[in-house]
Amino acid sequence: MSSDRLPRILRPHRLSEEVGAVLDRRIRSGAFAPGERLPTEARLSEEFAVSRTVVREAIARLKADGLVESRQGAGAFVARPLGAGVFRMGSGLAEAEGAHEIFELRLIVEVAAAERAALRRTPEQLEAMAAALARMEVALTRGEDGAMADDDFHCAIATASGNPLIGRFVAFVSQEFSASRAPTWSAEGVAGGLAGAAQDEHRAVFEAIAAGDAELARQAAQQHLVSAAGRLGVVVPTLLAADLQHIDKGMA
Amino acid sequence: MSSDRLPRILRPHRLSEEVGAVLDRRIRSGAFAPGERLPTEARLSEEFAVSRTVVREAIARLKADGLVESRQGAGAFVARPLGAGVFRMGSGLAEAEGAHEIFELRLIVEVAAAERAALRRTPEQLEAMAAALARMEVALTRGEDGAMADDDFHCAIATASGNPLIGRFVAFVSQEFSASRAPTWSAEGVAGGLAGAAQDEHRAVFEAIAAGDAELARQAAQQHLVSAAGRLGVVVPTLLAADLQHIDKGMA
DNA sequence: GCGGAGAAAGTTGTCTGACAAGTAGACAAA
DNA sequence: TTTGTCTACTTGTCAGACAACTTTCTCCGC
Numbered sequence: 425m426s427s428d429r430l431p432r433i434l435r436p437h438r439l440s441e442e443v444g445a446v447l448d449r450r451i452r453s454g455a456f457a458p459g460e461r462l463p464t465e466a467r468l469s470e471e472f473a474v475s476r477t478v479v480r481e482a483i484a485r486l487k488a489d490g491l492v493e494s495r496q497g498a499g500a501f502v503a504r505p506l507g508a509g510v511f512r513m514g515s516g517l518a519e520a521e522g523a524h525e526i527f528e529l530r531l532i533v534e535v536a537a538a539e540r541a542a543l544r545r546t547p548e549q550l551e552a553m554a555a556a557l558a559r560m561e562v563a564l565t566r567g568e569d570g571a572m573a574d575d576d577f578h579c580a581i582a583t584a585s586g587n588p589l590i591g592r593f594v595a596f597v598s599q600e601f602s603a604s605r606a607p608t609w610s611a612e613g614v615a616g617g618l619a620g621a622a623q624d625e626h627r628a629v630f631e632a633i634a635a636g637d638a639e640l641a642r643q644a645a646q647q648h649l650v651s652a653a654g655r656l657g658v659v660v661p662t663l664l665a666a667d668l669q670h671i672d673k674g675m676a
Numbered sequence: 677m678s679s680d681r682l683p684r685i686l687r688p689h690r691l692s693e694e695v696g697a698v699l700d701r702r703i704r705s706g707a708f709a710p711g712e713r714l715p716t717e718a719r720l721s722e723e724f725a726v727s728r729t730v731v732r733e734a735i736a737r738l739k740a741d742g743l744v745e746s747r748q749g750a751g752a753f754v755a756r757p758l759g760a761g762v763f764r765m766g767s768g769l770a771e772a773e774g775a776h777e778i779f780e781l782r783l784i785v786e787v788a789a790a791e792r793a794a795l796r797r798t799p800e801q802l803e804a805m806a807a808a809l810a811r812m813e814v815a816l817t818r819g820e821d822g823a824m825a826d827d828d829f830h831c832a833i834a835t836a837s838g839n840p841l842i843g844r845f846v847a848f849v850s851q852e853f854s855a856s857r858a859p860t861w862s863a864e865g866v867a868g869g870l871a872g873a874a875q876d877e878h879r880a881v882f883e884a885i886a887a888g889d890a891e892l893a894r895q896a897a898q899q900h901l902v903s904a905a906g907r908l909g910v911v912v913p914t915l916l917a918a919d920l921q922h923i924d925k926g927m928a
Numbered sequence: 929g930c931g932g933a934g935a936a937a938g939t940t941g942t943c944t945g946a947c948a949a950g951t952a953g954a955c956a957a958a
Numbered sequence: 959t960t961t962g963t964c965t966a967c968t969t970g971t972c973a974g975a976c977a978a979c980t981t982t983c984t985c986c987g988c
Contacts, residue, residue: 439971440736464939475972477729480940484692484733485740489762496940497979510741510762511848525841529785532842536784589777590784596763691942716968727943732969748969749950 443472444482451491451502462492462500523658530597531649534578537594538629538645541584542638549584550634556580557630564619577626581633581645618655625651695724696734703743703754714744714752775910782849783901786830789846790881790897793836794890801836802886808832809882816871829878833885833897870907877903 447468450456463471468479483500486492489510494500541549556577563570575598582594625648632641653659699720702708715723720731735752738744741762746752793801808829815822827850834846877900884893905911 466939477732477971477973481733481736481970484736488737488740494940495980497938498981499939510764511845512762525839528839529841529845532785532788533781536788587777587780589781593763593781689941718968729942729944733941746969747951749967750952751968 439472439474439478440481440485443468443474443478444485446472447482447486448489448491451486456502458502458504460502461498462502464499523656524653526597527649527653527658530594531646531653533590533597534582534594534649535642535645537582537585537587537590538633539638539642540586540590541581542633542636542641544586545584545633549580552580553577553584553630553633557626560619560623560626564623570619574622574626577630581629584633622648622652622655691726691730692733692737695720695726695730696737698724699734699738700741700743703738708754710754710756712754713750714754716751775908776905778849779901779905779910782846783898783905785842785849786834786846786901787894787897789834789837789839789842790885791890791894792838792842793833794885794888794893796838797836797885801832804832805829805836805882805885809878812871812875812878816875822871826874826878829882833881836885874900874904874907 456462465476465479469476483492487494491503492500493503556573559573560570560577563573578598579595583591585591628644629641629648632644708714717728717731721728735744739746743755744752745755808825811825812822812829815825830850831843831847835843837843880896881893881900884896
């Protein structure tokens with residue numbers, strides 16, 4: 425059960441979103457085959473009992489997602505390579521993905537990023553990491569919130585991987601956890617030593633990257649992310665075979 | 677103001693797309709700060725000399741991308757966590773990411789997927805992999821196109837990772853290469869032994885997963901993806917430190 | 929009968945005007 | 959100062975119209 429963010433209680437009734445969600449489901453479920461033509465806007469507006477304006481805005485979202493392509497005069501068609509274009513966490517439908525699944529993907533990419541950062545980082549990028557680390561250090565001693573610096577630290581590592589795509593992806597994934605980082609950096613988290621533990625792990629990752637030791641960076645990053653997940657109450661399967669099968673059995 | 681005249685797109689002129697692209701750029705470039713209110717629809721329609729309908733559709737895309745949130749009666753605002761919501765390859769702007777960068781991300785995730793699939797795959801999932809492998813085998817002997825079976829094989833592994841998010845992400849990333857898979861499975865590729873080499877690598881990955889050997893699966897998957905990149909003329913940096921720094925130097 | 933030109937119908941793209949729903953700031957009253 | 963109301967403004971939705979374009983069908987010449 426994913427912890428919903430703040431303004432999720434009130435859901436402003438928006439017709440175009442509802443229509444868009446229905447069409448999204450129909451397309452992904454295969455009710456409309458790839459390449460097939462959608463009903464006309466007039467027909468859809470009739471079916472949903474809304475104006476064509478609403479239908480058009482709904483379809484505009486599907487086009488933005490790469491699910492639909494439209495040709496003036498011909499109609500709107502389900503994209504041939506279905507589901508192309510964008511990748512979103514919530515999958516659009518039910519929030520099927522749990523926190524531990526998002527965290528595992530994050531772990532995979534961030535560990536790889538740390539590994540590469542150890543080998544490719546420029547002095548400037550190392551400096552950016554050090555700056556974020558220092559900001560967390562300050563926040564820790566003053567008992568302030570270092571969540572943003574925490575975020576920056578992770579993104580700095582991803583950027584230092586030398587692959588801008590990895591940088592963007594880490595920034596994207598970590599945003600899913602921007603709210604979840606709070607427990608570590610809350611007043612209780614800092615007092616209880618959670619933030620201190622996280623900072624120790626951060627230092628280990630940083631030193632490994634600074635030393636250019638890819639294997640050590642990999643281990644330190646993995647250790648940090650698994651621990652971070654634990655601080656959030658999320659169980660992330662590690663890479664160890666024995667542990668993995670054990671955890672899997674436990675989760676199933 | 678900023679007279680960024682819309683770049684002539686090859687596609688049929690679509691006003692809402694052009695307006696959306698301009699607003700997209702302005703937001704990402706920071707011309708509109710996160711949390712800041714956008715100009716009203718009436719004002720934008722005046723500035724771009726288009727109707728409010730066009731402006732609304734452009735903003736609908738930005739809302740779908742999570743760049744903008746709108747509140748009836750209040751206005752449209754730049755999302756506070758900027759760029760949230762979706763992850764797209766082309767970044768929306770210029771196609772900055774090169775093939776080797778996309779391939780590296782793909783390699784990271786698919787290798788991890790194979791590793792996990794070796795430990796978690798169910799008999800049914802193993803069967804799905806075997807089926808895709810067999811279809812490629814048939815295509816190979818008959819000289820037919822096995823690109824789709826190739827795709828299915830990779831996706832089957834990702835699905836067997838036990839993390840649906842990984843499955844979806846691999847499907848997403850591999851779609852970027854759906855066109856690029858052609859060289860391997862073209863008539864020349866099959867005759868020239870490219871498809872045969874790929875199939876040997878596929879078998880190695882499959883057998884490692886079937887045997888439940890995570891480390892072997894990891895190595896086989898990495899070997900396959902690096903070779904596959906080579907067949908497309910893409911240089912993917914491997915994980916070896918010496919190689920990495922060498923390649924980086926060569927690419928820079 | 930067959931092929932091609934052209935008309936006709938249908939569909940998306942855009943424009944215009946209007947009203948409902950909701951918000952924020954000003955202002956008056958307690 | 960606080961509270962309630964009012965007003966101007968903004969987004970959401972509706973309806974109708976026309977332009978641009980595609981597809982289909984008809985009709986004509988052969």
